[in-house]
Amino acid sequence: GALSPRPPLLSLPFRRGRAAGNLLGAARSASAAAQSRLGGGAAMDVRAAQSGEIHVIVGPMFAGKTTALLRRVQAEVGSGRTVALIKSDKDNRYGLDSVVTHDGTKMECWALSELSNFHEKLGMEAYDKVDVIGIDEAQFFDDLYDFCCKAADRDGKIVVVAGLDGDYKRKKFGSVLDIVPLADSVTKLTARCELCGRRAFFTLRKTQETKTELIGGADVYMPVCRQHYMDGQVVIEATRVVLGLDRSTTTAQALK
Numbered sequence: 001g002a003l004s005p006r007p008p009l010l011s012l013p014f015r016r017g018r019a020a021g022n023l024l025g026a027a028r029s030a031s032a033a034a035q036s037r038l039g040g041g042a043a044m045d046v047r048a049a050q051s052g053e054i055h056v057i058v059g060p061m062f063a064g065k066t067t068a069l070l071r072r073v074q075a076e077v078g079s080g081r082t083v084a085l086i087k088s089d090k091d092n093r094y095g096l097d098s099v100v101t102h103d104g105t106k107m108e109c110w111a112l113s114e115l116s117n118f119h120e121k122l123g124m125e126a127y128d129k130v131d132v133i134g135i136d137e138a139q140f141f142d143d144l145y146d147f148c149c150k151a152a153d154r155d156g157k158i159v160v161v162a163g164l165d166g167d168y169k170r171k172k173f174g175s176v177l178d179i180v181p182l183a184d185s186v187t188k189l190t191a192r193c194e195l196c197g198r199r200a201f202f203t204l205r206k207t208q209e210t211k212t213e214l215i216g217g218a219d220v221y222m223p224v225c226r227q228h229y230m231d232g233q234v235v236i237e238a239t240r241v242v243l244g245l246d247r248s249t250t251t252a253q254a255l256k
């Protein structure tokens with residue numbers, strides 16, 4: 001969206017006890033001093049040192065994480081804010097220049113191997129103008145924690161992060177859970193269990209591969225409830241032991 005000048009630093013909304021009052025008073029005079037150094041007119045152009053925000057959206061595959069991310073980012077554009085969308089360049093399922101939901105909704109993005117490349121790719125002048133940063137497939141970014149800290153704490157950005165909380169073994173995936181202590185909000189979405197239609201909290205891998213990172217969609221993964229996650233593990237293990245299949249055979253193929 002168009003670059004919108006940030007509103008001037010608002011007066012602090014309330015005073016709490018005497019000690020807090022002194023703190024708030026000190027903050028106000030420091031801010032006034034900073035603005036006065038810039039001169040009257042220019043002071044209105046000072047980008048308010050507003051604190052940023054971090055919002056985290058997690059859940060299994062097909063839970064609607066990317067859908068929720070795109071909705072939030074589009075809403076920010078509608079409010080006149082400037083947004084930038086980033087995804088991992090590891091996810092090449094639907095091409096590298098867009099974030100795409102499982103329903104086919106898409107939005108242009110930057111595909112990066114690391115988040116730290118973003119400033120360089122975008123250029124510092126353009127980065128300064130960005131108000132909102134959306135990150136999809138966050139489980140693939142090893143530098144997620146440091147990037148979110150800097151973007152929200154120091155640069156005042158609103159950062160919206162979508163990613164898997166758990167991998168196919170239900171272990172924490174990448175650094176997604178590490179940013180929970182940094183977050184203003186954390187939302188766990190659910191999908192529908194492919195086997196019974198109940199709420200799905202987990203992602204079952206249908207194939208025998210055991211590496212954590214394996215790009216794929218409904219061909220490799222399905223969202224399941226707790227009962228069918230457990231049942232699925234039994235079937236996959238039995239398949240592996242009884243038929244001694246190699247890692248790429250799907251359970252379905254084995255059961256033919």
Ligand SMILES: Nc1ncnc2c1ncn2[C@@H]1O[C@H](COP(=O)(O)OP(=O)(O)O)[C@@H](O)[C@H]1O
Nearest residue numbers: 061062063064065066067101102103191192223
């Ligand atoms: N078993 C399922 N449960 C829920 N949604 C599903 C399922 N299978 C396919 N979908 C579709 O996937 C969409 C969510 O896609 P997306 O937002 O990309 O999810 P995520 O980013 O969490 O993987 C849903 O709106 C729905 O149309």
Ligand SMILES: Cc1cn([C@H]2C[C@H](O)[C@@H](COP(=O)(O)O)O2)c(=O)[nH]c1=O
Nearest residue numbers: 060061062167168203212213214215216
């Ligand atoms: C469970 C699990 C998933 N992945 C991969 C598979 C997909 O490419 C993405 C997740 O996509 P979505 O937007 O959440 O649908 O991650 C993986 O590499 N390892 C896993 O254990």
Ligand SMILES: [Zn+2]
Nearest residue numbers: 193196225228
């Ligand atoms: Zn189920």
